[in-house]
Amino acid sequence: MDSMATRPAPARTSGPPATIDDVHRVGAQLQQAVGEVLVGKPDVVRLAVVCLLAEGHLLVEDVPGTGKTNLAKALARAIDASVARIQFTPDLMPSDVTGVSIFDRASSTFEFRPGPVFSNLLVADEINRASPKTQSALLEAMEERQVSVDGATYPLARPFLVLATQNPVELEGTYPLPEAQRDRFLAMTTIGYPSAADELDMLVDRDRVDPLEAMEPVTDSTTLLRLVDTVTEVYVAPQVREYLLALVRATRALPGVRLGASPRAGLHLVRAAKATAALAGRDFVVPDDVSGMAVPVLSHRLLLSPGAHLDAGQLLTGLVGRLPVPRAARP
Template identity: 60%
Template sequence: MRRIAGNVERVLVGKPDVVRIALVTLLAEGHLLVEDVPGVGKTSLAKALARSIDCTVSRIQFTPDLLPSDVTGVSIYNRQTGGFEFRPGPVFANIVVGDEINRASPKTQSALLECMEEQQVTVDTSTYTLDDPFMVIATQNPIEMEGTYALPEAQRDRFTARVSIGYPDQQAELAMVDEHSGHNPLHELEPVSDAATVVRLIHLVRRVHMAPEVRRYAVDIVAATRQVPEIRLGGSPRSTLQLVRAARAQAALSGRDYVVPDDLHAVAIPVLAHRLVLTTEAHAARRSATDVVRAVLHRVPVPQGGPAVNGQARR
């Protein structure tokens, strides 16, 4: 995973925290939503991560006229056999890069719901299983709203994490100008891992120990988002599962085989903030979902030390 991170950081200069969340999402068997203004490297992050792993990769350019069958595939009549045969769409890949996902209609966006949640596609009453690993990395621009369709809550809830890349600092931008002005580093990226290795790492992450007190802490954090007056819709039970999986992946990337409360803190904002729906009063007060998650983390009591919490005990 360090090799993959180093490969991606050759393209996305000066953003190690963003790259880490992308790797956490990959190990947590999740999907990543990259939301930011144009030109900060959203698509470059997705393509760099995809090229760093020797696996099948497809790219979908979401447009207003894109149809659900353009994503999932379609059954075509074969004159020679006298029957229909299924032609898989671009979603049949290990890593699917969806560029500007909010430019497609809600009908087309919904084509991703089944595959993101159940890792399968149903077309004409036939169900097709997607290969492991499977990850959707989607990008969207939150500023330019003309000709776009906001992601429905069911779609946003299926994304394990959301990241905003942000502008680089001056030193990182200067390094980017020096390194990227003469060539595109994406063209020089070589795979540093493969699909089988990633699947093996995912199985290892599943076995990372999480003490009962830490599991309870994760549940308390999500439950607290449902009780905040500024929130109209709090975290779902799915978000609790995703928070636990992401915390396990965060612990593994930190070189530990057990989860501590700091792991939950590290992933809480990327995992929870995009799922929360604020009230009108909160918007008027210019409160953000990120502010609410931070307040929840400060308010919910952290489980104190002890062998079960610090990982010394084993199940």
């Protein structure tokens, strides 16, 4: 467990509100900055920025060496805010995440020492290596933006994002994330191997130069919080909401699916669609914003039946292709 920054974050915004143009501009700068580290993966970088603007958590699942930790570090460096990183291990305790109360002999009282979860961006590296008890310590923080220790409740700073990584191949010494924990993540993605051309470029100079070292912050926590608040005001027409709801409810009746998307998944899909629209410079959501976010936001929540012939992503892609698409209405 190591702290990557220690700047305190404001609890609420101050100054003039951000505009959609601000969201579009800063979002593009964030994508460019992070994209210089994670080369050839613009869709992954865009999804990370969407989660940041939607104030939602991101789970990155892939084999070792594909850039999971580099993505987390790059996003952290792009924001001048409080950032902490936890390397999850089997012996990690819940108090190592949330903090602990220490008895002060001088005052004969217990003093709370905040853990790394009290940051704007928490990088949870190899989260599935921790025990279920430690994993559950993040549940309250991720959903309610607060931590309860020894009967006292402590609010977390805003914005707050958990960017977790896990290795799906190595099973020894790992604990699969339960459905309740996976449902807390707004989106999940995989990075995959780079193209031959991108991998060749990496071999040219990355053994001498680390692009992470040259990164400068694009924005700070105060500005980011204004952008997040602006994203929440993006307009969603009634017919688009009905389309989104139909998509979420249809996952519960898909052949080969034992457990479909939860109501929380619908709320997360709305937030992701709003962030996608704002990132494109629009103050209203169109159906493509919803369908484009369906796979990353919903796929990790579906529990497939044994012997299912298609994976969750393929099932959702087929579902999106079958649903009638409404015409978007401007505010």
